[in-house]
Amino acid sequence: MKSIVIYESVHHGNTEKVAKAMVEELNAECIRAQDLNLEKLKDYDLIGFGSGIFYNKFHKNILKLVGNIGKVNGKKAVVFSTSGQGRESSNKSLRKQLEEKGFKVIGSFACKGFDTFGPLKLLGGIGKGRPDQKDIEEAKKFVLGLEKNL
Template sequence: MKAIIVCTSISHGNTKKIADVMGQILDARVVAPEQVDMAELATYDLVGFGSGIYLGSFHLQLRQFVQSLPEGQWGRAFVFGTSGFPDAGPHSFSRPLVRLLEQKGFELVDTFSCRAWDTYLPFKLVGGIRKGRPNVTDLESARTFAEGLRARNSATF
């Protein structure tokens, strides 16, 4: 199985930590959107898309990258994010990106989210929330998630 992770990690490096753990397990390069050649992207069996969450959405750079992809037959994909808040309920932040990827022709296999240090206003005034996250437990959860992806997707390739 050939995998790559497209990651935008801006504020505190939270998402990059998660992406690096997943990349080790999946034997995948972790790259920023501007480092990806679209023709090369089509050669991967599994593509991860992740960023921190800003005002309830994935980073604009990642969203614009996905929007720029042509519709077609892509491989399998997964989505991951780091946020001060959970990815749950009617305000699930992963749902719009998942839908967009499916519209582009990806088969979405799973999503992952973990809490992370968030210093968006007004939280910045008090030093942020979820300081120290992602922690060892979060990184282990990312590892377990990636192991599950590897097991499920290696069986089909």
């Protein structure tokens, strides 16, 4: 099983921390969306897609990349995000977009990430220190739990 994690992490590097923890467990590589050659995707059996959540959406580079992927036939995928709210429900729209492409989405992970968007900055932000060690452990556990779906 060859895996890759594609991510974007522009606000505080929150999602990058999660992506790196995941690939450690998967024994895989991670790559920023903007650096990926789409042609390479055919070499992988499992693809992770993750970013922060911006106005309730994944980062535009992830959405654009997924938009540019042609139809696949049951290729496995996981989605993950960090956000101020840390809600897993934020992953739903990307999951749907991937399923429409023909991906089989076998897992979804979310945790809080340090957020200093807009007026939050004046308050010192929310979720300071997140993702923390516990979040990172949860992300690793999530990846290990995927094995039963592979």
